[in-house]
Amino acid sequence: MPNHDWLPASVRAKASERKLKSGAALFRQGDRPVSFYEIVTGRVRLSRVDRAGREVVLYVAGPGETIAEASLFSTVYHCDAIAGSAATLRAFPKAALLAAFDKDRKAAQAFTATLARQVMNLRTRLEQRNIRSARDRVRHYLGVHAGADGRSVTLRGTLKDFAAELGLTHEALYRTLAGMARGGEIRRDRGKITLLRAPKV
């Protein structure tokens, strides 16, 4: 979800880069939001600490994803943001963003549209996680992400990344893909998966 689509130039001009070491905090619960962040590289996890002192991870965001959208509309962060690896981020000042939305209705609408799309994407991923079977989960993914031809998907990262996105261990995914390929359901060639025939119901 590249944000270059909807971020007005006036805001993009005010963006600043920020680097975090692994384990460093971008912000803490209770801090006042001053910026909105896009992750360029690395991972940042959003988490809360419960009464017992245990960390509850809410989300792990990767490259291309944004965090703290909702905080744009609230006065404090309601969770911590901690780098899970060395990470670089782009920070967009909250004030500049809100000002831009106030002046530029198109920008505001584009931002809203982006959020609406995110909502639908997240719902789709949520539905996927309801599927227990690794094979059906892969099928669901292929059905949702198939390209224009409706039969092939190009993977962005490694298979391990793919496994994480599917919420499976990489071993389970390897086995599942191998099994589907053996059964003639899919074909794999370096980062691309093609649906060969309908899975037997």
Place this chain on the structure above:
Amino acid sequence: MPNHDWLPASVRAKASERKLKSGAALFRQGDRPVSFYEIVTGRVRLSRVDRAGREVVLYVAGPGETIAEASLFSTVYHCDAIAGSAATLRAFPKAALLAAFDKDRKAAQAFTATLARQVMNLRTRLEQRNIRSARDRVRHYLGVHAGADGRSVTLRGTLKDFAAELGLTHEALYRTLAGMARGGEIRRDRGKITLLRAPKV
């Protein structure tokens, strides 16, 4: 997430009720969006049909949830909406909504804020689904949804509903809650769960 918060009166006035029989389509992929819907009762599933003719369910929406947010900003629906049971919906004309946002900046911002909150909620639920252990999933839920005192949660619906929200079978949830209560970790009294002590790591 009651939408009464952000829907301006001018739009609410234009809302119309609509009833669907089980299996009836609310809209089909490719249709032009004319309305934005809130589900009052029943279930509506969003799905696509892949080349092989198999239905891929993207999401199942229940009472209180809204569908087709993103379609407000696009010219065609990109999935089907089909009633999974007898359902009643409230329809808000797309044109009225957009017009209201254009006139009333507060309404537009409120809508955006609602979407932003939804994004965060969905991310939280997504993270929860990454947790395999039923017990840890319950703990995560309690940690996230604890009330002001940080130790108690009041369930809205039945335990079966709770199980569905957690993505567990109701049997697994019964057993887990019983086990946690037996171990002195929580206390249950009709629809309310209280955290008694920190779970042993």
Place this chain on the structure above:
DNA sequence: CGGCGTTTTGAGAGAGCTCAACATCGGTGG
């Protein structure tokens, strides 16, 4: 060549799912 991360395959165990039976509760009507 040597090291590191990804990909792949193996074996075993645990945890939740499935099927099944039963208890409980609230509403409905005779």
Place this chain on the structure above:
DNA sequence: CCACCGATGTTGAGCTCTCTCAAAACGCCG
């Protein structure tokens, strides 16, 4: 008031599937 009924709540037993731990082949880069 009681019998009936459906839905929720509860417990039992077995099974399947993924996770976990382990190890080896493969590819890439210094």
